[in-house]
Amino acid sequence: xxxxxxxxxxxxxxxxxxxxxxxxxxxxxxxxxxxxxxxxxxxxxxxxxxxxxxxxxxxxxxxxxxxxxxxxxxxxxxxxxxxxxxxxxxxxxxxxxxxxxxxxxxxxxxxxxxxxxxxxxxxxxxxxxxxxxxxxxxxxxxxxxxxxxxxxxxxxxxxxxxxxxxxxxxxxxxxxxxxxxxxxxxxxxxxxxxxxxxxxxxxxxxxxxxxxxxxxxxxxxxxxxxxxxxxxxxxxxxxxxxxxxxxxxxxxxxxxxxxxxxxxxxxxxxxxxxxxxxxxxxxxxxxxxxxxxxxxxxxxxxxxxxxxxxxxxxxxxxxxxxxxxxxxxxxxxxxxxxxxxxxxxxxxxxxxxxxxxxxxxxxxxxxxxxxxxxxxxxxxxxxxxxxxxxxxxxxxxxxxxxxxxxxxxxxxxxxxxxxxxxxxxxxxxxxxxxxxxxxxxxxxxxxxxxxxxxxxxxxxxxxxxxxxxxxxxxxxxxxxxxxxxxxxxxxxxxxxxxxxxxxxxxxxxxxxxxxxxxxxxxxxxxxxxxxxxxxxxxxxxxxxxxxxxxxxxxxxxxxxxxx
Numbered sequence: 001x002x003x004x005x006x007x008x009x010x011x012x013x014x015x016x017x018x019x020x021x022x023x024x025x026x027x028x029x030x031x032x033x034x035x036x037x038x039x040x041x042x043x044x045x046x047x048x049x050x051x052x053x054x055x056x057x058x059x060x061x062x063x064x065x066x067x068x069x070x071x072x073x074x075x076x077x078x079x080x081x082x083x084x085x086x087x088x089x090x091x092x093x094x095x096x097x098x099x100x101x102x103x104x105x106x107x108x109x110x111x112x113x114x115x116x117x118x119x120x121x122x123x124x125x126x127x128x129x130x131x132x133x134x135x136x137x138x139x140x141x142x143x144x145x146x147x148x149x150x151x152x153x154x155x156x157x158x159x160x161x162x163x164x165x166x167x168x169x170x171x172x173x174x175x176x177x178x179x180x181x182x183x184x185x186x187x188x189x190x191x192x193x194x195x196x197x198x199x200x201x202x203x204x205x206x207x208x209x210x211x212x213x214x215x216x217x218x219x220x221x222x223x224x225x226x227x228x229x230x231x232x233x234x235x236x237x238x239x240x241x242x243x244x245x246x247x248x249x250x251x252x253x254x255x256x257x258x259x260x261x262x263x264x265x266x267x268x269x270x271x272x273x274x275x276x277x278x279x280x281x282x283x284x285x286x287x288x289x290x291x292x293x294x295x296x297x298x299x300x301x302x303x304x305x306x307x308x309x310x311x312x313x314x315x316x317x318x319x320x321x322x323x324x325x326x327x328x329x330x331x332x333x334x335x336x337x338x339x340x341x342x343x344x345x346x347x348x349x350x351x352x353x354x355x356x357x358x359x360x361x362x363x364x365x366x367x368x369x370x371x372x373x374x375x376x377x378x379x380x381x382x383x384x385x386x387x388x389x390x391x392x393x394x395x396x397x398x399x400x401x402x403x404x405x406x407x408x409x410x411x412x413x414x415x416x417x418x419x420x421x422x423x424x425x426x427x428x429x430x431x432x433x434x435x436x437x438x439x440x441x442x443x444x445x446x447x448x449x450x451x452x453x454x455x456x457x458x459x460x461x462x463x464x465x466x467x468x469x470x471x472x473x474x475x476x477x478x479x480x481x482x483x484x485x486x487x488x489x490x491x492x493x494x495x496x497x498x499x500x501x502x503x504x505x506x507x508x509x510x511x512x513x514x515x516x517x518x519x520x521x522x523x524x525x526x527x528x529x530x531x532x533x534x535x536x537x538x539x540x541x542x543x544x545x546x547x548x549x550x551x552x553x554x555x556x557x558x559x560x561x562x563x
Contacts (some may be wrong), residue, residue, distance in 0.1 A: 023409025034284050043562045044069040048176040050167055053186040055253040058161075058241035059156035061186065068174075070115035070136055074562040075114040077136060080169040082129030082557035086243060087152045094121040094134040097143035108133045110563075111455045121146075128556060134563065150555070154234075155245035161234045162197075162249045166556025168228035170202070175222035181230060182212040185533060197233035197540020199253075200552030201260060203224060216545065217306070229550035231256050233540060252552055261415075262538040292330065298435050299328055302443055308455075309448030312472055315381040316442050318342060320481060323429040324446055334423055334481075336521045341479040342386050343516065347507050348471045349374055354506045354513075366512040368423055369401040385421050392417075400521040422528045450480045457489040465495060474507050490515040 026042040046067045053061040081089050100119070108122030110133065117135030124131040132148060154159035154163050167181055185191070190212020199216050203226050205218040216230050233249055237407035245252075313321060321546070322338040346352040351373045358364045373379060373387045393408035394400040408416050434443050453473060470490060477486035487508050491498060498505045 023454050027498060043071050043074065043174050045172075045174045045176045045561070046178070048168065048179045050165070050179070050181045050471065052153075052181065052183045054154055054183065054238050054239070055186050058156075058243060060150045060153035062148055062150060062167075064146045066142075068142050068144065070139050070142045070562075072139055074136055075085075075112070076110065076117050076133050077562055078110075078124075078134075078560055079132040079146070080129070080172075080557040081132060081150070082126070083166070083554050084129050084150070085554050087150050087554065089123070089130045089132070089148055089150055091147070092121055092123055092132055093147045093150045096137065097141075102134055124425050129559075143560070148449050152241070152243035153554070154239055155243045156236075157245050157247065157252070158243040158250040160230055160249040161236060161239050161241055162252070164229065164231040164252055164550070166202075166227055166229045166550075166553045167227075168203075168222075169226065169556040169558055170227040170557040173559075175224070176218075176435070176556045177221045179205075179216075179228055180216045181216040181221070181228060181424045183230070183232065184212075191234075191555055193541070195235040195238065197536070199231040199256065199262065199540060200545035201229040201231070201256065201553075202547060203545050204547060205290070206542070206544050210231070220520060227550075229256075229553050229556070231550070231553075255552040256550050257538070258551055260546035261534065262546055262549065292304040295328070295330060295431050298431055302328070302447055304439075306444065306448055306451055308452035309445045310452055311449070311469060312476065313442050313445040313449065313490055316446065317381045317382075318345065318475070318479060319380060319427065321446055321476070323427055324434055324443055327429045327431045327434050328443075328447075332549060333426075333429075335524070336517075337479050337481050338382070338425070338522060339386070339520055340483075340513075340517050341475050342383050343513070343520070344475045344478055344507050345383050346373075346387055348475065349379075350501060352390070354509050366509070366511060368516055370394045370398045370400055382424065389421060400516070402515055405519050406445070406517070406523050409527055415477065416529045419531050421555065422524060422531060425524065426528065443472045449476055450482075451478050453480065453486050457487055468496070470497065471504060471507060474504070485505060497500060 003482070026418065041122040046069065047065075048067075049065040051063045051065075055061070064079070068077075081247055089355075092104055094104075096102075102119050105120050107121045108124050108131070110124065114136060117133075118137040119135060121132075121134035124133060128335050134146070135143065138140075153165055168176070191209060191214060193209050196209065196214070198207050198216075199207070200216045203216075203218050203222065204220040205216065207214065207216040207230065209215075214232060216228065218228075230297060231253065233253070296548060316324075322335070322341075326333040343352065347354070351371050353369050353371065354366050355369050356364050370387070370391050373384065375383065379387075386468050387410070390400050390405070391398075392414075393405045395404065408414055433439070454474065456473075473486060473490070474483065477483045491508075498508055533543060
């Protein structure tokens with residue numbers, strides 16, 4: 001009797017592949033899934049809304065609302081409140097999204113379990129302040145509303161009442177995605193823009209006066225170095241703080257400004273505003289009328305029997321010439337023509353050239369090429385400053401493209417250079433500077449040159465020697481705002497001149513120059529406006545926060561969040 005052994009299954013190459021791989025994948029999924037969750041699941045702080053109510057005596061009632069995602073890690077949330085310099089923290093209360101008040105157990109033990117801390121809150125007293133703590137409770141989407149009182153947050157200084165306080169500590173974890181701080185008076189009275197100053201530090205965002213409240217709000221999520229420090233100043237009389245601070249508010253302000261992008265601001269206080277209103281209401285109209293009459297009379301004296309002047313005014317550079325022109329204008333000042341004239345000066349001395357470049361496809365473009373500035377020490381200051389900006393913006397290839405100039409002037413790293421340039425450009429001038437005998441001849445020469453260039457086409461005779469002055473004529477015609485007319489007249493009188501003289505031809509270029517002119521004018525105007533905005537911020541009128549600075553603050557510290 002033959003016994004048959006059961007058939008042994010045969011595993012082919014293909015059957016092995018299709019049957020074992022799913023088993024491996026399932027096993028890996030079972031093993032790795034919990035670890036993937038641990039690595040990706042993390043507590044998050046989506047939104048932090050802080051409301052501060054200031055009492056007349058300087059205490060602050062603070063309510064913080066946190067919208068969070070809570071995972072299984074950690075046992076509690078805690079706030080760091082340090083550097084109090086004589087202030088105290090009390091009256092801690094916490095509720096969650098259910099509205100259920102947490103039990104305040106007083107002294108907090110950070111070593112208790114998550115279950116033991118759930119539904120409870122308390123305070124840890126440290127040598128430099130406090131930690132305000134409460135239990136995490138259940139996982140998921142949670143909302144915690146925390147209230148407490150900080151005494152003497154607002155203090156009395158000899159020159160004003162104010163504070164410099166860190167409302168959100170550096171190093172908080174998880175880092176908030178969005179923070180909004182609103183500071184109000186508890187009596188419901190709005191803050192007045194004329195008697196309130198505000199500054200913000202250590203975050204990307206803005207601070208402003210909104211509906212009578214001081215509002216600071218982030219525009220970007222917190223980074224590892226972020227915090228929220230707000231400094232506010234109130235004229236005496238709005239509050240009656242019970243704590244007298246050492247020194248002046250101005251001392252604290254200067255300390256906070258160190259390392260920030262705020263500028264120093266000179267403020268003459270009440271006297272300035274008193275004089276300002278006197279001018280507006282009484283004196284200014286009379287002074288304005290007298291000024292217009294005086295300027296008309298001075299212009300009449302200069303223009304009377306005015307004769308041609310065929311060369312640049314003696315002892316007067318381009319910027320001084322522009323100052324004279326601005327002084328004799330009735331209302332507005334112009335600086336764009338000065339910028340364009342300085343660019344032509346750089347071309348005339350060989351510091352800039354317009355050079356064609358032909359590409360393989362046959363297209364030819366004209367490049368603005370920057371060269372070393374000849375006789376640098378003897379060039380006028382404004383010409384040197386413009387050449388420096390062009391040279392640095394052009395980079396190593398020395399070709400200056402409009403977008404390079406625009407980008408360079410907007411870059412934060414170049415702010416000090418650009419600020420210095422626009423400050424030197426916008427010189428303050430008055431007709432009184434040029435109405436005396438010592439400047440009379442210079443003023444007459446400048447306007448005589450303008451008269452000569454305006455009437456250029458009416459002159460029949462031309463000496464060959466005058467061709468040497470034509471480059472200067474083009475520069476001053478640009479300064480006077482009549483370049484198109486003068487160059488057109490020159491080409492009618494001597495059409496061969498621009499073909500024979502390469503530099504003169506470049507100075508008359510009507511394709512490349514307007515693009516650089518426009519870009520430079522626009523970038524300079526933006527830089528001037530930006531500088532004015534930063535000065536307004538420094539005077540306490542709000543604006544974007546400074547990521548640096550804020551030194552000398554009270555409150556806050558380092559740390560906080562989930563642990």
